[in-house]
Amino acid sequence: MAQPRPRNDARPAASTARRVLFAQESGLIIVILVAMLGLTVFGARNPTRQRTADGQGGWSIVEVNRFLNKENLVLLVKDASFIAVMAVGMTAVILLGGIDLSVGSIYAFSAMLGALMLRAIQAHYLGVPADDAVSSAGGTPWLVAVVAGIGACALVGALCGSANGLLVVGLGVHPFIITLGMMAVLRGLVFVMRGATPVMGQPEAFVKGFFSADLMGVRPVPVIVMVLVTAAGWFILAHTVFGRRLYAIGGNETAARYAGVPVNRVKVIAFALCGMLAGLSAAMSLGYFGSASPEAGKGYELDVIAAAVIGGASLSGGRGTALGAVLGAIVIQLIRNAMLILDIDTNYTEIVMGTAIVAAVVLDQVKTRLMPRST
Secondary structure: OOOOOOOOOHHHHHHHHHHHHHHHHHHHHHHHHHHHHHHHHHOOEEEEEEEOOOOOOOEEEEEEEOOOOHHHHHHHHHHHHHHHHHHHHHHHHHHOOOOOOOHHHHHHHHHHHHHHHHHHHHHHHHOOOHHHOOOOOOOOOHHHHHHHHHHHHHHHHHHHHHHHHHHHHHHOOOHHHHHHHHHHHHHHHHHHHHOOOOEOOOOOOOHHHHHOOOEOOEOOHHHHHHHHHHHHHHHHHHHOHHHHHHHHHHHOHHHHHHOOOOHHHHHHHHHHHHHHHHHHHHHHHHHHHOOEOOOOOOOHHHHHHHHHHHOOOOOOOOOOOHHHHHHHHHHHHHHHHHHHHOOOOHHHHHHHHHHHHHHHHHHHHHHHHHOOOOO
16 A cells, blocks of 8 residues: 655745745735825825927926826836845845845945946047046947946946855854945945046946937836846746755755755855846946946945845845845835825935834744744
């Protein structure tokens, strides 16, 4: 007689964890929709200029909802995209039970080096000194500008992230300390390189030709990049060996080591990916705005961590998704947008943000205690 297969007691817990994450994401979508409805209803109507449809190029004054109008919605999603891309990388680090406080500084450092390199390439094609390079439609070819700009920023970010990972693994120090030091070092390097002077003169092929390209009155490329990064992050975390190893290490690092998981290597790769996505976000910003400022990215680490936590990532490790991180970034931008729409003093923004983070952590702890443990 056939013997019954042994029951895998870990499966119910894993299934419950997936249901919790799905409920978290579904809840965030509902929160976003309700918030958008509320802002549409209570958002005041403001007079604004709008081009007339007579083809004469004139303007007319019309009343529009402060929230539900194309300009505001595009601005909201665009601002969320810069944070969301970094939050996907941060989720990978948090899954390990780690944290990266240096993403804002990596963002600024990557943007600065990428901008300087693009300016040098532009000067080469224009045949002028680098200091005299200006944005020009006739300078750097489109493919060269896009590949060089994205590649440089992403590479610098990946190298900075790898340095974080190697120091964490090599010294055995908590990531909080290492990334806090890296945050200060990179921010200092940015100011040593340029002082308070932004880097201008980026090739138009990189700016208006790609990241700031106009499509039916909007500039959608940053949002498209955000969607692609989210899809890639979902696939990696849900359907690859690397993703499963991240969850395993965050769930129980000791057990993962005994199971043969190369814990140190996975940690370094996770930090490198986090840095690379910070660099990609820097390239998006550089291409969208056409300049790199030493002040860029200040305070971004709080928003990025908040987006991941609000999206369902557990600071103790082992739980989180790419989609949740993106939804968390959208919630953060909705909060900031609501402050403006409802004419609330923006000094209260950080209070609301901090409250949202604390509430998300409390809910995470409640969910963790309610979830059944594997035996």
